[in-house]
Amino acid sequence: xxxxxxxxxxxxILSIEGRLDxxxxxxxxxxxxxxxxxGHSRFVLDFSALQYISSAGLxxxxxxxxxxxxxxxxxxxxxxxxxxxxVFEMSGLLGILETADTADEAAGRLASx
Amino acid sequence: xxxxxxxxxxxxxxxxxxxLDGERSDIDALHRFLEGxxxxxxxxxxxQHHLTLACEELLTNIVSYGYPHGGVxxxxxxxxxxxxxxxxxxxxxxxxxxxxxxxxPDLSLDLDSRPIGGLGVxxxxxxxxxxxxxxxxxxxxxxxxxxx
Numbered sequence: 001x002x003x004x005x006x007x008x009x010x011x012x013i014l015s016i017e018g019r020l021d022x023x024x025x026x027x028x029x030x031x032x033x034x035x036x037x038x039g040h041s042r043f044v045l046d047f048s049a050l051q052y053i054s055s056a057g058l059x060x061x062x063x064x065x066x067x068x069x070x071x072x073x074x075x076x077x078x079x080x081x082x083x084x085x086x087v088f089e090m091s092g093l094l095g096i097l098e099t100a101d102t103a104d105e106a107a108g109r110l111a112s113x
Numbered sequence: 114x115x116x117x118x119x120x121x122x123x124x125x126x127x128x129x130x131x132x133l134d135g136e137r138s139d140i141d142a143l144h145r146f147l148e149g150x151x152x153x154x155x156x157x158x159x160x161q162h163h164l165t166l167a168c169e170e171l172l173t174n175i176v177s178y179g180y181p182h183g184g185v186x187x188x189x190x191x192x193x194x195x196x197x198x199x200x201x202x203x204x205x206x207x208x209x210x211x212x213x214x215x216x217x218p219d220l221s222l223d224l225d226s227r228p229i230g231g232l233g234v235x236x237x238x239x240x241x242x243x244x245x246x247x248x249x250x251x252x253x254x255x256x257x258x259x260x261x
Contacts, residue, residue, distance in 0.1 A: 022173050023140040052144075052162070054169045055232040065224055083162045090239050091232050092220030 020057030041073030048079030128193030135186030163240035170233035179207025
């Protein structure tokens, strides 16, 4: 897994590349917590280079979504490939998370909020 | 769907075997092992993905709950081709635990009510066509049949 965080127009974008699973979920969770601790409240989780996610990875997304809601912010999951999307779909989380096709689209949506 | 004997019988070719010891690097090893098995047996990308996901979820459960009194995990995964897909057998030396006995999670809950865990075994049931649990004197054995 490779993590990249950047902030533009007040929107924090966390790109998670490779695999988000039991081996590296805690690292990704800490990265998100770090962005929230910096005062961000609008987040994009960019999955465009994510190849694989398991329930341990979904847990990170769920924790991030709950944290975002608690601080009255917004979070968008962007750029899921077919395999990643299938896991989200099975979990039922697609129905309660906001998604976008690309990180740019998600950031644009959040910048205007 | 009716299963033929061939889906359940160990293939004449014993297949590939992976030994795991409950370390975090097991997941790397699991991906490499199922990549290799998929090339060898000609499984498609979707089958490879489903098998990998199911095995990670089961492995996580074994390591998280299987050794409450300590001990060194000894986990063995074997993969073989069947006439219509894949047959995986996962064996451990953990305390008795039938993952299939767990209730399915409630997927209709909203964000606030949604528990953080509980999806792993449900994913196994979703992506594997037939899962069979046995308790052996040496530990647990889970046999998974996946059709392509």
